[in-house]
Amino acid sequence: xxxxxxxxxxxxxxxxxxxxxxxxxxxxxxxxxxxxxxxxxxxxxxxxxxxxxxxxxxxxxxxxxxxxxxxxxxxxxxxxxxxxxxxxxxxxxxxxxxxxxxxxxxxxxxxxxxxxxxxxxxxxxxxxxxxxxxxxxxxxxxxxxxxxxxxxxxxxxxxxxxxxxxxxxxxxxxxxxxxxxxxxxxxxxxxxxxxxxxxxxxxxxxxxxxxxxxxxxxxxxxxxxxxxxxxxxxxxxxxxxxxxxxxxxxxxxxxxxxxxxxxxxxxxxxxxxxxxxxxxxxxxxxxxxxxxxxxxxxxxxxxxxxxxxxxxxxxxxxxxxxxxxxxx
Numbered sequence: 583x584x585x586x587x588x589x590x591x592x593x594x595x596x597x598x599x600x601x602x603x604x605x606x607x608x609x610x611x612x613x614x615x616x617x618x619x620x621x622x623x624x625x626x627x628x629x630x631x632x633x634x635x636x637x638x639x640x641x642x643x644x645x646x647x648x649x650x651x652x653x654x655x656x657x658x659x660x661x662x663x664x665x666x667x668x669x670x671x672x673x674x675x676x677x678x679x680x681x682x683x684x685x686x687x688x689x690x691x692x693x694x695x696x697x698x699x700x701x702x703x704x705x706x707x708x709x710x711x712x713x714x715x716x717x718x719x720x721x722x723x724x725x726x727x728x729x730x731x732x733x734x735x736x737x738x739x740x741x742x743x744x745x746x747x748x749x750x751x752x753x754x755x756x757x758x759x760x761x762x763x764x765x766x767x768x769x770x771x772x773x774x775x776x777x778x779x780x781x782x783x784x785x786x787x788x789x790x791x792x793x794x795x796x797x798x799x800x801x802x803x804x805x806x807x808x809x810x811x812x813x814x815x816x817x818x819x820x821x822x823x824x825x826x827x828x829x830x831x832x833x834x835x836x837x838x839x840x841x842x843x844x845x846x847x848x849x850x851x852x853x854x855x856x857x858x859x860x861x862x863x864x865x866x867x868x869x870x871x872x873x874x875x876x877x878x879x880x881x882x883x884x885x886x887x888x889x890x891x892x893x894x895x896x897x898x899x900x901x902x903x904x905x906x907x908x909x910x
Contacts, residue, residue, distance in 0.1 A: 673749040704870040727770040748777035768796045772804040784819045786861045788889040821864035831887045841871035851906045862890040864897030
């Protein structure tokens with residue numbers, strides 16, 4: 583039998599009132615709870631980024647900032663059309679990429695060629711734009727140094743993170759007035775060498791000096807001075823970091839690389855690495871591993887890749903095989 587509509591509405595209202603009372607009681611109970619007393623296992627992170635307590639429904643964290651755009655794009659062209667911002671700031675440019683750049687193309691906004699009068703006007707604007715971008719000698723110094731760092735980093739094939747770190751170190755050296763009395767090329771090369779070591783992508787002083795306009799001694803001397811004055815904590819370079827690159831250039835297998843790493847680890851534990859050049863140590867381990875794995879490379883081939891002498895490889899090789907208990 584169906585109850586009258588009015589009766590059903592009355593029952594529904596009564597049930598709703600009871601639920602409301604229960605909710606009020608729950609809310610009062612929740613207000614008395616301390617979020618620090620909750621078990622972390624009872625907390626759940628929702629898709630919206632809110633952190634809630636499952637049992638009580640209490641929201642612990644809800645202030646989530648969405649850094650993304652308010653528009654959607656499904657391909658590169660749409661993203662380019664809808665984006666309203668420029669390139670991100672970067673330390674690799676003296677003005678951090680914030681100044682206006684006048685395009686070199688002599689075209690208007692619709693892609694049409696501009697008149698000869700406008701072209702000469704744009705040429706003068708570009709010329710003055712370049713002049714006013716660097717206000718003083720300090721900015722000109724920084725502009726030249728950062729361009730040198732970028733040039734050398736490209737020649738060495740190191741990632742962009744290394745260029746950023748090198749630029750930051752150079753800016754610190756400039757602010758501390760460590761450039762005075764030293765060449766810009768020498769300091770910029772030393773900061774790039776330091777950045778390579780900091781980022782775990784080591785390059786030897788010989789490799790750095792090949793792409794630089796200063797000699798190896800000046801780079802080493804400037805690097806030690808900058809590192810000491812700025813308090814850069816530099817750990818000794820691990821020879822194993824050179825193994826993949828040297829092995830790749832010598833076209834050696836993964837087996838040889840694994841064996842070379844094993845030789846380095848075993849002999850380093852016995853104290854053989856102390857005071858030795860990491861590049862020469864890695865080269866000798868690769869040479870020894872190539873012999874053990876029947877992928878023989880001559881000492882000259884390995885020395886050319888590692889940019890060390892054959893004498894260095896022979897000396898380190900003898901020490902390593904004796905420490906490993908291998909008879910040549």
